[in-house]
Amino acid sequence: MADRRSATIKDVAAAAGVGIATVSRVFSGTGAVADATRERVLAAARELDYRPSALGRGLKLRRSGGIGLIVPDVTDPFCAELVAGVLACARTLGGHVIVDAAHGDPEREAEIVDRFVEQRVDGIIARPAGETADWRAAARVCSSVVFADRILPGLAEIPTVLADDAGGVRSLAEYLVGLGHRRIAFLGAAAPGGEPGVRERAFRDTLERLGVPAEDDLVVAARPARDAAYAAAAGLLQRRADVTAVVAAEHLLGEAAVLVARELDLRVPADVSIAMVDDVPWAELCDPPLTAVARPGRDIGYRACELLLREPARRGRGGPVRLPTELVVRGSCGALRAGRR
Amino acid sequence: MADRRSATIKDVAAAAGVGIATVSRVFSGTGAVADATRERVLAAARELDYRPSALGRGLKLRRSGGIGLIVPDVTDPFCAELVAGVLACARTLGGHVIVDAAHGDPEREAEIVDRFVEQRVDGIIARPAGETADWRAAARVCSSVVFADRILPGLAEIPTVLADDAGGVRSLAEYLVGLGHRRIAFLGAAAPGGEPGVRERAFRDTLERLGVPAEDDLVVAARPARDAAYAAAAGLLQRRADVTAVVAAEHLLGEAAVLVARELDLRVPADVSIAMVDDVPWAELCDPPLTAVARPGRDIGYRACELLLREPARRGRGGPVRLPTELVVRGSCGALRAGRR
DNA sequence: GTGAAAGCGCTAACAG
DNA sequence: CTGTTAGCGCTTTCAC
Numbered sequence: 001m002a003d004r005r006s007a008t009i010k011d012v013a014a015a016a017g018v019g020i021a022t023v024s025r026v027f028s029g030t031g032a033v034a035d036a037t038r039e040r041v042l043a044a045a046r047e048l049d050y051r052p053s054a055l056g057r058g059l060k061l062r063r064s065g066g067i068g069l070i071v072p073d074v075t076d077p078f079c080a081e082l083v084a085g086v087l088a089c090a091r092t093l094g095g096h097v098i099v100d101a102a103h104g105d106p107e108r109e110a111e112i113v114d115r116f117v118e119q120r121v122d123g124i125i126a127r128p129a130g131e132t133a134d135w136r137a138a139a140r141v142c143s144s145v146v147f148a149d150r151i152l153p154g155l156a157e158i159p160t161v162l163a164d165d166a167g168g169v170r171s172l173a174e175y176l177v178g179l180g181h182r183r184i185a186f187l188g189a190a191a192p193g194g195e196p197g198v199r200e201r202a203f204r205d206t207l208e209r210l211g212v213p214a215e216d217d218l219v220v221a222a223r224p225a226r227d228a229a230y231a232a233a234a235g236l237l238q239r240r241a242d243v244t245a246v247v248a249a250e251h252l253l254g255e256a257a258v259l260v261a262r263e264l265d266l267r268v269p270a271d272v273s274i275a276m277v278d279d280v281p282w283a284e285l286c287d288p289p290l291t292a293v294a295r296p297g298r299d300i301g302y303r304a305c306e307l308l309l310r311e312p313a314r315r316g317r318g319g320p321v322r323l324p325t326e327l328v329v330r331g332s333c334g335a336l337r338a339g340r341r
Numbered sequence: 342m343a344d345r346r347s348a349t350i351k352d353v354a355a356a357a358g359v360g361i362a363t364v365s366r367v368f369s370g371t372g373a374v375a376d377a378t379r380e381r382v383l384a385a386a387r388e389l390d391y392r393p394s395a396l397g398r399g400l401k402l403r404r405s406g407g408i409g410l411i412v413p414d415v416t417d418p419f420c421a422e423l424v425a426g427v428l429a430c431a432r433t434l435g436g437h438v439i440v441d442a443a444h445g446d447p448e449r450e451a452e453i454v455d456r457f458v459e460q461r462v463d464g465i466i467a468r469p470a471g472e473t474a475d476w477r478a479a480a481r482v483c484s485s486v487v488f489a490d491r492i493l494p495g496l497a498e499i500p501t502v503l504a505d506d507a508g509g510v511r512s513l514a515e516y517l518v519g520l521g522h523r524r525i526a527f528l529g530a531a532a533p534g535g536e537p538g539v540r541e542r543a544f545r546d547t548l549e550r551l552g553v554p555a556e557d558d559l560v561v562a563a564r565p566a567r568d569a570a571y572a573a574a575a576g577l578l579q580r581r582a583d584v585t586a587v588v589a590a591e592h593l594l595g596e597a598a599v600l601v602a603r604e605l606d607l608r609v610p611a612d613v614s615i616a617m618v619d620d621v622p623w624a625e626l627c628d629p630p631l632t633a634v635a636r637p638g639r640d641i642g643y644r645a646c647e648l649l650l651r652e653p654a655r656r657g658r659g660g661p662v663r664l665p666t667e668l669v670v671r672g673s674c675g676a677l678r679a680g681r682r
Numbered sequence: 683g684t685g686a687a688a689g690c691g692c693t694a695a696c697a698g
Numbered sequence: 699c700t701g702t703t704a705g706c707g708c709t710t711t712c713a714c
Binding site: 005049051052053054055056058059062064066073074075077080081083084087091096097098099100101114115117118119120137255258259262280281282284285286287 | 346390392393394395396397399400403405407414415416418421422424425428432437438439440441442455456458459460461478596599600603621622623625626627628
């Protein structure tokens, strides 16, 4: 009880009067051990407060049993869901998760990957910031890699789990057009958030398909930061007072739109309809509650982890896994009536 | 390049024509190595794509260089901030962070602690769910423990970093009384969120000090879940139509209050003022924007990590570290006018 | 400065 | 069924 350092397998073996291999068998669940012996070992272990060392085991097995997870920012609601999904899956599969945030910086991301490799993680899940990190080497040397929520152009061979962002934006656009809107603006992310350009392309394609002009002037891109988002939204709404609806490609942009509309004394949805991608928890707290496309962050994380740990075979076959989104209609979009604004 | 298994220190030593000890010295920064030799080693390592194994090093050093972090739920905004703070600090100190969520379940928490001990983490930071886990053993056997945002009655000797919740609630109460409110309700958490009862006590004390009656009937407790929070808020506001202000002890309760007020067609703040603890990102998106007490989640995490890794000496001395909160006044509280409601 | 050797705690043959 | 043995990759005396 007052041992300076914790008991080892050797101590337990001695105390139980067995060989260390037997103790190992008891704790690793490998091989067969007589019930009586097992009891004796367990008793000795309990007595000594023995904890098998994952370090020793890991060294022998040359894997740590952990997985590395890289997200841009753990405080982003979507990322947090992603993390939660990975944790949930890892738990059922008996692995632990090392988490780190790259904050969109490819250099930093590369460092994190390096560190994960040193830790000999069993695999890495990342919402990648860029191609600086040596993903291929990471996947090859000691672990496999799965991307989540973002596909990297040059690394198509890395298995990936995505939300069907295109489908989400499409349903948003169809919904607004269905309400009668014709001058619909799109607030997109400049540095890609999701497959680069996918959302914007889906927006344009859908409008075109429905015979609504997608004016270039109504499609703006902002850096994914609070101030930039606000600036973009304000610029748009002031420049084009005739827009009747805006689609925001991510929650920061949606928030900016709400704030700007309030600032400009535009009523939502009477003066302008607002809808966005990402059904953050506060969407229903807004007044009016915000119509949004829910992306399954948790499922993406869970699935990515499953892919990594459980289905190494199926990885990457047939392109990225794409999970469905869901349009959640609330009160922030209204039917267009003639003569508005 | 096509090695089946990654290069070891031995491979590098051979390739560089030196002993493994020298390679070790180069990579661990220990001891002195001639510049020429170092270059040779580095070159060989680069050639072989060598990554020192944290497993081997950890085994030798009997510590993994990582820390374990336990929160109730990574998707909770406050917890997410806490995690971000720990990550930030760990990064500067060169450690990695294993994260897991206990979801308020002491059993699960105990399992996580066990697992962390097996991993031989250098320390554990927890927003503890309960006393089931053997915190003392964890602190003794192989790592130290620091609590964050919650103090455990029976474990006062564990160093702890807290927000000044009492101060936060006090400022909220003072603010509302200052606006003229006299019938102020308190929505508290039944299962403790923060030091048990601290917020409620601060609320009652403050009112009393200011000569305002704190009616028991106006102080209600809800389980920290969405539905329970809503039920509690609805019950309160319907039962006592005469309350003019409500203080919510955490963001779930504040949100519930907002929703219920809207449901009941109460205008905020004209009919009822609402303020809450926890300045979540969407507080300013509400209409009207919510007055709230900001708790420094990130700082708490950072400080806890610092305490764990950098200042083992100062730990626990002089009671818990208590970080200040800040009252953020927005538009959800108004001055009481005679004859309201 | 540098190398040889002895483990750190554990698992996996291989004998018995 | 169980014990013995040989490492897994690294750090660290201790000589040279």
